[in-house]
Amino acid sequence: MSDPNPSSSAPRILYLSEWRGESGGIKVLYDHVAALRTLGYEALLAARGEFPRCEWFDDHTAEATPSFDLLADGLRPTDVLVVPEIAIGHTDLQQFDCRKFGIVQNPKFLGGPMLDADYEAAIVPSHPLIDWLREASPFTGPIRVCPSFIEDRWFGPEREPFQGPPRVLLTARDGKHHGEPFFAAGALAFAGLQPTLITDGCSREEFIENFRGHDIYMHLSYPEGLPMPPFESFANGCLVVGFAGIGGLEYMQHGKNSLVFPDGDWLPAVHAVAAWKDGADERVAPMLAAGRATARHFNWEHMRVRLAEAFGELVGPPPAPKT
Numbered sequence: 456m457s458d459p460n461p462s463s464s465a466p467r468i469l470y471l472s473e474w475r476g477e478s479g480g481i482k483v484l485y486d487h488v489a490a491l492r493t494l495g496y497e498a499l500l501a502a503r504g505e506f507p508r509c510e511w512f513d514d515h516t517a518e519a520t521p522s523f524d525l526l527a528d529g530l531r532p533t534d535v536l537v538v539p540e541i542a543i544g545h546t547d548l549q550q551f552d553c554r555k556f557g558i559v560q561n562p563k564f565l566g567g568p569m570l571d572a573d574y575e576a577a578i579v580p581s582h583p584l585i586d587w588l589r590e591a592s593p594f595t596g597p598i599r600v601c602p603s604f605i606e607d608r609w610f611g612p613e614r615e616p617f618q619g620p621p622r623v624l625l626t627a628r629d630g631k632h633h634g635e636p637f638f639a640a641g642a643l644a645f646a647g648l649q650p651t652l653i654t655d656g657c658s659r660e661e662f663i664e665n666f667r668g669h670d671i672y673m674h675l676s677y678p679e680g681l682p683m684p685p686f687e688s689f690a691n692g693c694l695v696v697g698f699a700g701i702g703g704l705e706y707m708q709h710g711k712n713s714l715v716f717p718d719g720d721w722l723p724a725v726h727a728v729a730a731w732k733d734g735a736d737e738r739v740a741p742m743l744a745a746g747r748a749t750a751r752h753f754n755w756e757h758m759r760v761r762l763a764e765a766f767g768e769l770v771g772p773p774p775a776p777k778t
Contacts, residue, residue: 502521555575
């Protein structure tokens with residue numbers, strides 16, 4: 456693919472997708488590309504292999520997610536290839552003479568040697584992942600935080616705390632736990648509650664409706680870099696109890712907007728929920744309000760500002776608009 460604007464020295468920023476289907480990981484890449492475009496950068500999302508149509512770009516066309524193979528031959532030394540964690544370590548990427556950044560959202564999915572000498576910088580969704588990367592790899596390059604966000608349309612009306620036995624929601628998906636949701640659901644049932652345990656995939660809309668139809672969400676997943684279900688719970692008046700999963704420590708504050716327990720420590724979390732069998736206590740209303748405020752803080756503009764800071768420092772300012 457030839458350079459569409461040979462006279463321009465401005466780098467293109469190419470996010471490489473390795474996912475198949477509409478996942479949370481691919482949505483973050485879409486969000487970054489969309490935000491970088493609003494900042495004036497030439498940003499693209501490219502799929503390796505066939506990628507089905509997605510609705511995350513308002514201007515989605517068949518060309519919105521081109522094949523990476525069509526773009527790779529045109530990569531210049533000034534261009535930036537942003538590689539997700541599952542593709543870090545793929546040796547075929549070494550052939551491309553361009554700058555490479557890694558984007559690490561979930562440490563569990565790292566697909567190879569972490570951020571070797573071929574990578575210039577890393578992008579992560581939360582500050583705790585900086586410490587994790589420093590401890591887990593010899594990478595000494597810059598690491599910049601660009602958080603995810605929750606859209607306004609996913610916010611529900613504010614709710615009062617539950618008056619009687621809470622409706623408790625748990626999810627067990629994607630191998631992000633070691634059986635804790637199943638153990639917790641059994642223990643809650645033994646305590647006289649009737650928890651809902653979701654074990655299969657469902658749409659984002661269905662998940663939001665589940666948060667709105669329950670009083671407590673037990674988040675028993677890890678080690679995600681910035682788990683989104685707690686945000687969605689905050690936005691819909693569903694109290695979060697459970698694990699922070701590394702990145703949740705960025706915004707989950709024990710006793711303020713949620714109840715946080717060490718990853719894997721599911722039984723104390725169950726005891727905390729079972730203590731509300733007869734209804735909420737005086738702590739719940741302030742935590743619900745604080746959770747909603749937290750979700751409001753992690754918005755589109757917050758993510759966009761952090762991307763502007765990171766890429767302004769790492770790549771330089773976007774090109775001036777043409778007159």
